[in-house]
Amino acid sequence: MTINPDLQGRSYPAAEVYDVGREKIREFARAVKATHAAHFDVEAAKALGHRDLVAPPTFAIIIAQRADAQLIEDPEAGIDFSRVVHADQRFTHHRAIVAGDRLVAELHVDGVRAMGGGAMITTRSEIFALGDGDSREQVTTTTSSILVRGEGQ
Amino acid sequence: MRPSLTELSPGQDIGNRTIEVTRTDLVKYAGASGDFNPIHWNEAFATSVELPGVIAHGMFTMGSAVQLVTDWAGDPAAVVDFQTRFTKPVLVADTTGTTEPGATVEVSGIIGKLDAEANTARIDLTVVAAGQKVLMKAQAQVKLA
Numbered sequence: 001m002t003i004n005p006d007l008q009g010r011s012y013p014a015a016e017v018y019d020v021g022r023e024k025i026r027e028f029a030r031a032v033k034a035t036h037a038a039h040f041d042v043e044a045a046k047a048l049g050h051r052d053l054v055a056p057p058t059f060a061i062i063i064a065q066r067a068d069a070q071l072i073e074d075p076e077a078g079i080d081f082s083r084v085v086h087a088d089q090r091f092t093h094h095r096a097i098v099a100g101d102r103l104v105a106e107l108h109v110d111g112v113r114a115m116g117g118g119a120m121i122t123t124r125s126e127i128f129a130l131g132d133g134d135s136r137e138q139v140t141t142t143t144s145s146i147l148v149r150g151e152g153q
Numbered sequence: 154m155r156p157s158l159t160e161l162s163p164g165q166d167i168g169n170r171t172i173e174v175t176r177t178d179l180v181k182y183a184g185a186s187g188d189f190n191p192i193h194w195n196e197a198f199a200t201s202v203e204l205p206g207v208i209a210h211g212m213f214t215m216g217s218a219v220q221l222v223t224d225w226a227g228d229p230a231a232v233v234d235f236q237t238r239f240t241k242p243v244l245v246a247d248t249t250g251t252t253e254p255g256a257t258v259e260v261s262g263i264i265g266k267l268d269a270e271a272n273t274a275r276i277d278l279t280v281v282a283a284g285q286k287v288l289m290k291a292q293a294q295v296k297l298a
Binding site for chain 1: 168185187217222223235236293
């Protein structure tokens with residue numbers, strides 16, 4: 001199986017909306033063993049100047065991996081998910097994600113290069129919070145590289 | 154309270170943290186994150202794809218390591234950038250029914266660089282499991298007071 005080199009430069013537009021809920025922030029925070037009060041206690045978050053509970057710094061992976069799924073599940077891409085290894089990850093927060101945010105992600109395939117019999121694929125998700133009407137605010141940029149192992153790798 | 158630039162210098166220690174990991178933790182992370190890849194909870198599947206056993210999600214390790222920075226910074230929103238490379242998997246033994254962890258991850262952090270113009274500190278994390286560095290170039294940028 002080979003990775004389609006034409007993937008580079010491809011984009012997937014914002015699809016479903018992700019509603020950030022308080023209980024999801026608390027659940028994710030517990031799952032990464034976070035204890036900061038701003039993830040759990042609305043009053044503590046407000047005391048720091050936030051509108052509501054603050055998501056942990058890697059919470060955006062939920063939205064980014066949903067966006068990535070569009071590429072991984074795209075039959076034209078030729079990616080075997082069982083051979084995917086996460087190589088690197090970055091989060092750049094333009095502002096913190098808070099409970100009540102309604103988020104969408106645009107996915108961009110920034111790089112595809114052959115590695116042995118496999119390929120390294122770099123994707124970027126631009127995550128926006130929906131505002132009133134058609135307005136939206138840039139919240140987080142995530143970049144991720146995955147290595148799709150070739151046969152025998 | 155967020156730290157302020159004037160009280161910091163490069164090389165300064167921000168502390169350390171020990172994270173004990175069980176198979177149950179990986180199931181919880183799978184549910185919380187939506188990443189249900191069976192290499193993180195099913196031994197037979199993991200070994201069938203030539204892994205030595207069940208491994209932690211790289212994102213579990215990355216996400217739990219950054220808590221050292223969050224707590225030091227005093228506000229999760231102060232962590233404006235966080236990146237890493239995943240170099241070695243964290244193998245998690247099945248210790249179900251005991252009080253033993255399946256793996257132990259040691260996290261420590263120092264101030265790597267200060268940027269007076271941006272008013273940020275770069276925290277460099279060292280993350281070790283079973284004697285090996287499992288994350289490389291694990292760096293968080295913290296917005297200071």
